[in-house]
Amino acid sequence: MNILDKIVADKRKEVALKKSLIPESQLKKSVLFNRNVKSLAESLKNSASGIIAEHKRRSPSKAVINQSLNVQDVVRGYENAGAAGISVLTDGKYFGGSLDDLLLARASVKIPILRKEFMIDEYQILEAKAHGADAILLIAAVLSKEELQKLANSAKDLGLDILLEVHNEEELEKSAGIPADMIGVNNRNLKTFEVSTENSKKLAKLIPDGIVKVSESGISNPEVISDLRDYGYEGFLIGENFMKTQNPGDAAIHFIEKLKTAITR
Numbered sequence: 001m002n003i004l005d006k007i008v009a010d011k012r013k014e015v016a017l018k019k020s021l022i023p024e025s026q027l028k029k030s031v032l033f034n035r036n037v038k039s040l041a042e043s044l045k046n047s048a049s050g051i052i053a054e055h056k057r058r059s060p061s062k063a064v065i066n067q068s069l070n071v072q073d074v075v076r077g078y079e080n081a082g083a084a085g086i087s088v089l090t091d092g093k094y095f096g097g098s099l100d101d102l103l104l105a106r107a108s109v110k111i112p113i114l115r116k117e118f119m120i121d122e123y124q125i126l127e128a129k130a131h132g133a134d135a136i137l138l139i140a141a142v143l144s145k146e147e148l149q150k151l152a153n154s155a156k157d158l159g160l161d162i163l164l165e166v167h168n169e170e171e172l173e174k175s176a177g178i179p180a181d182m183i184g185v186n187n188r189n190l191k192t193f194e195v196s197t198e199n200s201k202k203l204a205k206l207i208p209d210g211i212v213k214v215s216e217s218g219i220s221n222p223e224v225i226s227d228l229r230d231y232g233y234e235g236f237l238i239g240e241n242f243m244k245t246q247n248p249g250d251a252a253i254h255f256i257e258k259l260k261t262a263i264t265r
């Protein structure tokens with residue numbers, strides 16, 4: 001079994017357990033459930049940086065990245081640096097995240113927040129809304145077309161933006177007709193962990209017009225963003241490059257300063 005299949009198998013068990021403890025009716029009582037969400041896609045379109053900065057403590061590909069920081073300090077630093085949005089990993093077992101991280105992030109920043117999670121059930125979409133997310137992630141590699149449609153409808157009913165993640169042409173074809181606000185091309189192969197930003201360039205022309213293009217993973221250099229903008233990308237998801245430092249907010253400030261120079265050259 002590859003790591004992605006293992007993560008999803010664990011997630012199915014986790015969601016089943018949670019459902020038995022916290023009914024959907026309780027999630028809908030959260031004060032955040034009726035909050036007006038903000039559009040991450042719109043924020044990316046109107047942003048100078050286009051950066052979605054991620055809170056990521058560890059990962060299957062890198063083990064520990066940074067476990068010593070407060071989520072609120074990290075996300076405030078990102079907002080202050082000029083990020084268009086925040087991504088919060090909520091998976092506990094493989095990424096060291098939690099729904100509490102999402103709540104703390106929500107309480108700390110005004111910019112849109114993506115719940116970065118392996119979504120396999122509509123229950124998790126309700127959870128995302130109840131904990132203050134503005135957008136959710138759907139990963140084409142782990143969902144059938146029918147599942148994608150069902151989860152996307154559920155997100156749209158709650159007013160949440162959808163970042164639909166693909167890694168190859170086949171997944172992009174499967175995603176046709178799904179009401180995504182953003183298509184994210186993952187530069188990391190989630191089965192082998194190989195990373196290449198060339199993947200974003202390869203798939204760019206196959207993404208339908210009108211959908212915000214996001215390049216995800218393995219971005220550590222502003223020149224890469226400058227290059228990907230020429231392929232129509234408006235969003236750039238960056239985790240490890242910021243989180244591996246002692247001050248991710250400062251790292252984002254320096255990155256965005258260099259990005260401005262790279263873009264104007």
Ligand SMILES: O=C(O)c1ccccc1NCC(=O)[C@H](O)[C@H](O)COP(=O)(O)O
Nearest residue numbers: 059060061190216217218219238239240
């Ligand atoms: O990051 C991993 O190792 C990983 C492994 C398996 C499934 C998902 C994984 N990452 C989730 C992400 O999509 C990234 O955290 C995100 O794109 C940021 O990537 P990076 O800038 O390379 O930290």
